[in-house]
Amino acid sequence: MVARNRVVLWVVLAVVAIGLPWLNNSFILTTAIAALYLAYQALAWNLTGGLAGQFSLGNTIFIGAGAYASTYLFITFGVSPWIGIWVGALIAVMLAYLIGLITFRLNLRGLYFAMVTLALAEMAQVLVENVPALGGAYGLLIPVRGTDIAAMQFESRSVYYYIVLAMVVVAAMLMTVIQRGRVGLMLDGLRENENAARAVGVPVVRNMQLVFALSAFLAAIGGSFMAQYTLFIDPKSTFAWTEAVLFLLPAIVGGTRHWSGPIIGAFLLEVVSDSARLAFGASVKGLPQIIFGIVVILVVMRTRGGIVEWCAVWLRRHRLLAAAHTTVAEERNASA
Amino acid sequence: MQTVIAQALVDGLLNAGIFGLAAVGLTLLFGVMRVVNFAHGELLMVGMYISYVLFTTFHIHPYLSVFLVVPALALLGVALYRFLLRPLAGAPESSQLLVTLGVSMVLQNVVLAIFGADFRSVMVPVANDAFLVGPVVLPAARLYGFIIGMGACLGLYLFLRFTDFGVVTRAAVQDRTAAALSGIDVEKVLVISAAIAVGLLGLASAWLMPMVYLSPAVGHVYLLPSFIIVILGGMGSVRGAIIGSIVYGLSQSLGAVLVPGSLGILVPLILFVVLLLVRPSGLFRGTV
Numbered sequence A: 001m002v003a004r005n006r007v008v009l010w011v012v013l014a015v016v017a018i019g020l021p022w023l024n025n026s027f028i029l030t031t032a033i034a035a036l037y038l039a040y041q042a043l044a045w046n047l048t049g050g051l052a053g054q055f056s057l058g059n060t061i062f063i064g065a066g067a068y069a070s071t072y073l074f075i076t077f078g079v080s081p082w083i084g085i086w087v088g089a090l091i092a093v094m095l096a097y098l099i100g101l102i103t104f105r106l107n108l109r110g111l112y113f114a115m116v117t118l119a120l121a122e123m124a125q126v127l128v129e130n131v132p133a134l135g136g137a138y139g140l141l142i143p144v145r146g147t148d149i150a151a152m153q154f155e156s157r158s159v160y161y162y163i164v165l166a167m168v169v170v171a172a173m174l175m176t177v178i179q180r181g182r183v184g185l186m187l188d189g190l191r192e193n194e195n196a197a198r199a200v201g202v203p204v205v206r207n208m209q210l211v212f213a214l215s216a217f218l219a220a221i222g223g224s225f226m227a228q229y230t231l232f233i234d235p236k237s238t239f240a241w242t243e244a245v246l247f248l249l250p251a252i253v254g255g256t257r258h259w260s261g262p263i264i265g266a267f268l269l270e271v272v273s274d275s276a277r278l279a280f281g282a283s284v285k286g287l288p289q290i291i292f293g294i295v296v297i298l299v300v301m302r303t304r305g306g307i308v309e310w311c312a313v314w315l316r317r318h319r320l321l322a323a324a325h326t327t328v329a330e331e332r333n334a335s336a
Numbered sequence B: 001m002q003t004v005i006a007q008a009l010v011d012g013l014l015n016a017g018i019f020g021l022a023a024v025g026l027t028l029l030f031g032v033m034r035v036v037n038f039a040h041g042e043l044l045m046v047g048m049y050i051s052y053v054l055f056t057t058f059h060i061h062p063y064l065s066v067f068l069v070v071p072a073l074a075l076l077g078v079a080l081y082r083f084l085l086r087p088l089a090g091a092p093e094s095s096q097l098l099v100t101l102g103v104s105m106v107l108q109n110v111v112l113a114i115f116g117a118d119f120r121s122v123m124v125p126v127a128n129d130a131f132l133v134g135p136v137v138l139p140a141a142r143l144y145g146f147i148i149g150m151g152a153c154l155g156l157y158l159f160l161r162f163t164d165f166g167v168v169t170r171a172a173v174q175d176r177t178a179a180a181l182s183g184i185d186v187e188k189v190l191v192i193s194a195a196i197a198v199g200l201l202g203l204a205s206a207w208l209m210p211m212v213y214l215s216p217a218v219g220h221v222y223l224l225p226s227f228i229i230v231i232l233g234g235m236g237s238v239r240g241a242i243i244g245s246i247v248y249g250l251s252q253s254l255g256a257v258l259v260p261g262s263l264g265i266l267v268p269l270i271l272f273v274v275l276l277l278v279r280p281s282g283l284f285r286g287t288v
Helices: A002-023 A026-051 A059-077 A081-105 A110-129 A157-180 A182-192 A194-199 A204-230 A235-239 A241-254 A260-283 A287-302 A307-335 B002-033 B040-058 B066-088 B093-115 B140-162 B164-174 B176-181 B186-208 B218-233 B238-258 B261-278
Strands: B130-133 B136-139
Touching: A002 A026, A002 A157, A026 A059, A026 A157, A026 A182, A026 A204, A026 A241, A026 A260, A059 A081, A059 A110, A059 A204, A059 A235, A059 A241, A081 A110, A081 A204, A110 A235, A110 A241, A110 B093, A110 B218, A110 B261, A157 A182, A157 A204, A157 A260, A182 A194, A182 A204, A194 A204, A235 A241, A241 A260, A241 A287, A241 A307, A241 B093, A260 A287, A260 A307, A287 B066, A287 B093, B002 B040, B002 B136, B002 B140, B002 B164, B002 B186, B002 B218, B002 B238, B040 B066, B040 B093, B040 B186, B040 B218, B066 B093, B066 B186, B093 B218, B130 B140, B136 B140, B140 B164, B140 B186, B140 B238, B164 B176, B164 B186, B176 B186, B218 B238, B218 B261, B238 B261
Parallel strands: none
Antiparallel strands: B130 B136
């Protein structure tokens, strides 16, 4: 019964996800791309933030590495972004390895880790602003080529939609694979009690570095994708700390323990902010962020584990209650 | 060149007063309730807008507006503690981080919705006054800011060091349970600390008004420096925050003149990262 429900749910989800572009509604498509990208970056952040419990406020470094690598290579050397993406991802992994090497090894955890990554992101912004080849403070414009597969440019938005959809699916699968494997168990252990995990022989630093590098890898690919989608990048909006915060919100709101958490969180935030924009127009500036802020406060104060966990707990209680009711009723029937 | 460096030293020192006011509050909050307040910069920004509105509507000089801004912000601090931080006592530290992040988003964007993103400033004569000491210029507003800022920081330090309430606060910082068991009203300590920590931002905002252009994003300019100062000095240490703000101010102003381009901003950041790696506990340990 439960298994059949699950199959139905999956089929409906797949049909909706794949069929969305056929609605031919550019507003819905744009919103869906924005929500999926948000979900993707939140999934990338969640590998370190959720699974290892280390809050990175510097994922913009990796997003920037991806965006700048693919864009720079394309503009200067004509290298296809399809190749540039991997160069950016490689640079991001190396950066994450270096950052992880110093921070994790020196036992900078929790708030310290958050603040070091925040400071490093700020440094990345200043550095890029001072490199003329990367466009300095003005940023880089990618020349428009119309539909050119080699240049990863498409006039139809639905192509971008399918790309980012595939990225979300891969990121969600990667998270689940890690979580269910040996590494996932070790991460659970070190997140809940690092000393205990260390005592039983969990290589804490190596595991943290692993997920941080994977997180950087995914973030950089996302950065390249976004650069190709908007065809413009600049240091201020790439490395802004509000961006780093934006990409961790969906995971927090949705839940960090299950792949669906960041995705549900992203769609919730996107839908809420877009309806606010539709309802009030552009007259109230910053309204989506106000709502984001309130949602985050409410979720942290009320649910602790995010919406997905809250629903799971509610469902379980509901089922238990139903089971209890049937037992009571059966006993009453039997005694009567 | 010597003049330039002397000027940079003076500028750095003068900036330390205002940085100190923000950092001392942050370190106090961390000390007594283990909260790193990501809304600290935005609370400062809100104080500046209150001061701005008082100036534009009632023509109250920013320096006089402290008498209204400080109580208003102290009240905000108590509300923040009472409604958001107290219910989260005992929750993982990430919960407090996220809630204060949420508060900072709400505050920044509420101000954006009301006032827009335009830069604003108040025109008061003091903004153009300056004293000359040899070849070095001491802008009056910065000098007053330094005197008030450092004065308030030192006052808080002496208060925590030598008064009965200070002893009680330090006891609550060291071991909350033991303090409560020996009859200390820890709840009162926390409320008063929140009021002081955020109230000091009111002082800072009034004294910043003649020197800065106001925008809803201005809080972020002070957030990262405050964090850096707090960590430099040792989290929870008021004395450390005072020294840290001087170190930060000097590294910032010297970096700006000695390093080409806008790369000078990197100097305090590098200092911060290196110090974290070498001595993560900061320069000073302890509660005051």
